[in-house]
Amino acid sequence: MGAGKHAGKILILAEDACAYPGADATGQGHMSYSADTYILRVKASVLFPEQFYLDCFSKGIAGIIIMSCGAETPYPGAYEALARRIDRVYVLMKERGLDIRRLRLTAICTVCTRAFLKEVQQMQDLVCQLGAPGSEAAAAPAGAAKALQEQ
Amino acid sequence: MAQKKKPALAPEPTPGGKVGVYVCHCGGNISDAVDVEQVCAQARRVPGVVVARDQMFMCSDPGQEMIIEDLKSGLVDRVVVASCSPSLHESTFRNALLRAGANPYVYEHANLREQVSWVHHGPEATAKATRLVAAAAAKAARLKPLEPIRVEVQPRALVIGGGVAGMKAALELAARGQAVVLVEKSPFLGGQVAQLQELAPEGETAAAVISELAGAVLGHPAVTVYTCAQVEGFEGYIGNFKLKVVRKPPLGATYADRLEKLSKSGQGLGEYVPFVGVMPATIPESPEDFDLEAGVVVLATGMRPYQPRPGEYAYKNFPEVVTLPEFIRLQAEAEGEGDTLMLHGRPIRGAALIHCVGSRQIPGIHAENEGGYLNEYCSRTCCAATLYAANLIRDRYPQTKIFDFYRDIRTYGRGQEELYTQAAASQVVFFRFEAGEEPQVLKNPDPQGPPLLVQVKDVLTFGEELEVPVDLVVLAVGQEPNNIAGLVQQMKIPIGADRFLQEVHPKLRPVEMSVAGILLAGTCQAPFDVGETCAAAGAAAVKAAAILARGFVELDPFVAEVDLSKCTGTGACVEACLADGALSLVDLEVAGQKVRRARVNPVMCLGCGACVAVCPENAINVQGWTLKQFESMVDLIVSDEYLEGA
Amino acid sequence: MGSRQNRRFDALVLGGGIAGLEAALNLAEQNFAVAVVEKDASIGGKMIRLSKVFPTLDCSSCITTPKMAAAAHHPNIALFTYCEMQTLERRGEDLVAGILQKSRYVDVEKCIGCRQCEYQCPVLVPDAEQGGFAARKAIYIPFSNAIPQKALIDTDNCILCGRCAKVCPTQAVNYFEQPEEFHLTAAAAVIATGFEAIPLEDKVQYGQGRIPNVITALQMERLLAPHGPYNRVLRPYDGMEPDSIAFIQCAGSRDQSLGVPYCSRVCCMYAIKEAMLLSGALPLADIAIYYMDIRAFGKGYEQFYQTAQAMGVNFVKGKAAYLDPGENGAVRVRYESQEATGGVQVAEHDLVVLSLGLVPAWDPQGRCLLSTGGDKFIKTVKPKTAPTLTDLEGVFVAGAAAGPKDIVDSIAEAGAAAMEASRYLSKQ
């Protein structure tokens, strides 16, 4: 799997109980993926406010994959709260003319190596296609582009 | 949704800590793909980093010594190790910090093996490694020393329920030297087992089992037993539960027949009486209550047999239709020898046993029970108990024929399949029915014949409609949880769709409730037989024993913390909190002014950070995982400033 | 792991499966020093080799690895892997275990689990950890989530080419390593040696492993595992995607003439589970389960069974008596039907999975004075009030070592055994 052209960095929020070990398993299998991916180890992604995602995009992160534990989270209720938040982030992204596919909520388990690779590859393909965050805003209504600039 | 604009995003130039970066070659595993020296060189340009060194094996003694020396000399006060996955060596390096006399939490790990050298190659591997190290350094610079949260534990366990599970759990704890208070609602110890006689599959007697357990419980100086007692007040948290126990005379005639049996038996207090149990103390004359502190609570509130609706399999329509527990009692009291079972002077030449009554109910096929629910679960114990009864009758009364109507025979356990084989060998006649095609129990139209007729479409004869005249129908009723709505509400503990108490996770934390310090034992969790109940009680007791024996609980310091300089008391965090009681608004005096502010109860906090996301001031954070730390990590990941040639 | 000196502990746990680990953790949490002795090169037992687990369908590795790691990092637990217990005897107050450390030919103190040796090794052999469907090297780390992550050499297949020794960055490979015997002493012990499936080779009526596309349920677990051998479900014989899959229940159980008169207790549920996972992986495939009784007795199990029925898994009441090879790699199943008009019926399937009977993994005979029951599993002497008590003082039993048992029940018994053992220890 080649890295493709350098279209921008992908940030992965990998929850400690499942996706982080899943990424480790991918590494142990020497299954290569784009080097433009950066994994943040988190306890629960429900910690991050809407603004965090928007800030990441304005800092130049081209895509974010939240790799949660899904319903198997050790924090009862956290996944539902996270899913509701991500819906709100999507609204805010649209307002700013950001393609909402740049943010993806998934569940990855400790041995989900193939799912991990697939998610990374899909995001990589997407950011290659979309370019830097905000570049799609040029095609979007002017107001949205302006909103992004103000970030 | 309107979003407040955040204060400046600019990274702070000097975050405080003196960070040491230690990069491992992993004997080539990392250094073959990553230019380790270059990573070090670039890391030195990251704000806050005072030293960056490399080593062939960081986890080796020389590697660890290198870190310890830098800490001891005061050169560094924050540590980043960049090596393999933290799952392998994070604890190794935290321990190294401890050995250097430092706080183990001023440590951050960068994963250069699983996340870089094993998955990327060429110059981009080195660049990514550098960015990960820089991000880790940015977080490390913002780490604060943390102390584990220590909660003292009241040296006492409260066990609720005086059946087999409660008694077994109490005994185990007492044997480990812990003080136990056992609270039982009825005047008796022994629970449902006292309503039985011989226990499948081995045939131990209920008398022996209860006498053993109750005798030991009552004889143990560390166990205090309160009968006719209930928990009516509950507050606190693990280690420090405060409970109110009320003893009062039972309502009306609830236990009249058992009390009568007891007085007729001529047995005294503390002695086992069949179908009664063991009564350890007299019934209180008037209500009395007292307060109790306990470090842990074990719930052992047990089950009750399913009570068929009138008309279900003609129950209550005909006196000859009885439940299995009713039959066990009738049979125990049956008189006469002979080779035919006699009940109330009536010979039983043929008896039908029907499985799965009140169990394995299927939505759309079976009618809902009175409360509007279905018992979809299998009650686990009735197959073996029914076959045991069948064999017992065939053995003692060879002239009494047994007809067994089942859906699946579930003799799964040790010694149980033998019951099934034995039943077949002793000419128990089996009929198999499908869900929704339950046998019908009717009045036998033939006045000369036995009183009842059982009609069934039998799978074993490929769907033949058969009619079996019998003198008795025994319904193998399932188990239902006892009604403990009061406790459930006070303790805020979850019950499942099956109405049994719901553990946190069936494999990871099978005897724990979501409220820390509350454990569950026995059939309040799910149907079990006596042996399984005692195993479950032991499993609950061992968790309780660990908490009590240590005398304190140490919890991860990764919990929410309020920054009072920023908190404006909006209460958004309280609303978002996922753990009941972890966050609240309290009145405080700040600079002479009365204000409302968020306060964390660290014992209840799960550290998930649901609160962090909603605070408009970022006044609440999870220690060790703050939003600022994450933001600075992202800043360093996107920055090019420390890269050579930048 | 330390040098193999004769060491003293409060308790020994024999077997590092889920029952053993749970027992060890419960003892260690009460501040007892515990030694876990495991005959395999990794702890984790059968559970770490499963795909997903009933009835919650969570990934087995996700549930097992946290317990494995907790045991490996616990200050009160010492792991002795690749160690076989040869004797266990009571000497006064003490239980003394004779242990054989088998040779890994790799110094575990030096090995850093980097797998360089594995990459260099030129020998490929079928990997039993992947049901024999994938290959591994002659020097290898048992599997991706093994603990400890240390290599070992399979001497049956090693050709002594020397490449691994040359490439190892820590010079950990030692072709001359000798097995070592040592003693562990403790006051109490928990036996958690688990189960094995009866070998397919013993089963004439199921073709003794000679009929292509007849596999065991444990092999199916590997095919279904997220990190399995093919990354999808294919039949091993020709790599075809099977359209019709059958499970044969009670294959060797509940039948005196087949040697296992008792019920193996977990096969109904794992067959239902595997069937459900298969219908996810191969949505168009027909899946049949041939059974006598479905024993879905545990918490949530009956509901799980009903869900499988609703998903379209075909439950066929009938005892499969005989298997024959059919056309194009198909398997012919001859069974006595309890349905429709009954009688002996024949059906063809692309792939047949056997739910083989389970037998004890360890026989104490000749090694220690523990008694076994008629079923050869460790005998318990007070099955009602103290279900983990054996007839050897200070020795307790947990999990499948005392009869086939699912994970939930094994964990409960492990807690109970740890409780009995700690109570015994505090009497001392």
Ligand SMILES: Cc1cc2nc3c(=O)[nH]c(=O)nc-3n(C[C@H](O)[C@H](O)[C@H](O)COP(=O)(O)OP(=O)(O)OC[C@H]3O[C@@H](n4cnc5c(N)ncnc54)[C@H](O)[C@@H]3O)c2cc1C
């Ligand atoms: C195909 C299949 C699928 C299953 N699926 C599920 C499922 O989905 N859900 C579920 O709940 N259960 C399932 N089970 C059952 C589950 O595997 C068992 O409940 C569980 O493994 C029992 O754990 P244990 O620790 O008692 O035994 P084991 O897992 O067998 O562990 C015993 C350990 O002891 C070691 N050992 C043996 N002898 C010695 C010795 N002499 N010295 C040192 N060590 C020794 C063994 O190597 C092993 O590591 C399944 C079983 C099978 C066969």
Ligand code: SF4
């Ligand atoms: S144990 Fe037997 S009788 Fe009881 S509910 Fe389960 S299948 Fe029915």
Ligand code: SF4
């Ligand atoms: S971190 Fe989670 S549990 Fe703790 S107070 Fe915040 S929301 Fe509640």
